[in-house]
């Protein structure tokens with residue numbers, strides 16, 4: 001089955017790349033997600049950039065305008081120079097980009113492609129902001145963390161107090177579920193399992209579907225967050241801090257202080273500028289001194305500042321194996337690396353589901369697409 005019959009367009013030649021750029025440069029915002037080998041970390045190589053235009057990806061059946069595919073750009077099919085026309089859009093701060101958990105994507109684009117992503121909002125941050133707007137308080141925040149770092153850690157009042165500035169991050173799938181978003185319109189059914197062979201060519205259908213799938217979820221989530229008022233003006237600067245966290249250097253994929261599901265400090269909270277800064281012995285970030293716990297020594301009355309920030313202190317209580325497998329999942333109670341085979345949110349059955357079960361037949365690429373110009377379309381459509 002050719003890709004033209006599906007909801008994505010694989011862009012691996014100049015014609016399809018130009019089609020993508022033409023659609024994206026007229027878009028009110030660009031949804032973006034990357035697939036790479038060791039994404040954003042030491043040894044990383046970019047494979048695919050998936051891009052979409054909000055509210056143009058899904059429609060009722062049969063499809064009606066304005067419909068656009070997810071543009072899946074094969075980064076290995078082009079030189080960096082050939083991709084410049086696309087990268088200019090990603091670097092243009094006046095063009096909004098929408099991403100989810102984009103720290104590593106931003107790192108890969110920066111270190112691997114020389115692209116400084118600008119004008120991006122990260123919905124993983126907006127999700128955390130939305131928790132307060134949805135009525136969650138400090139106890140809910142602690143419950144989310146407790147499932148991650150363990151009950152024992154939060155039973156001690158002194159240790160519990162260390163987590164008041166720490167927030168648990170969600171993965172995209174969990175976030176979409178938590179917000180009660182109906183994903184029935186996504187044509188692919190169960191999400192195919194993640195491939196690690198991102199640098200192999202030719203790409204198989206399953207890999208491209210996987211790459212496109214997150215853009216469809218991102219589209220639904222963005223629309224939901226806009227409707228609910230979760231996209232606040234401060235999100236732009238908060239996202240810029242979050243997305244540039246690896247700007248100086250790529251992290252190691254094996255570094256437990258970077259592969260985890262907790263929000264780094266000083267992204268949505270901010271200490272006063274007057275404080276001295278200290279380099280955290282875990283994440284190596286230069287942070288204000290009030291980002292570090294202070295403990296009283298048993299033998300003296302002197303307070304001692306712990307050498308790791310609140311986030312890195314919490315990570316000491318989680319199995320490193322668990323981080324590497326899925327940074328956002330709840331660790332298993334056994335904390336035994338041998339037992340982590342089924343710890344992901346997605347069940348093993350989902351991951352093992354045969355790709356042949358996925359249905360594409362009813363989602364055909366419309367004939368009129370070649371003639372369709374989204375910039376001039378003002379039709380009303382329902383979802």
Ligand SMILES: [Zn+2]
Nearest residue numbers: 280283309312
């Ligand atoms: Zn730290």
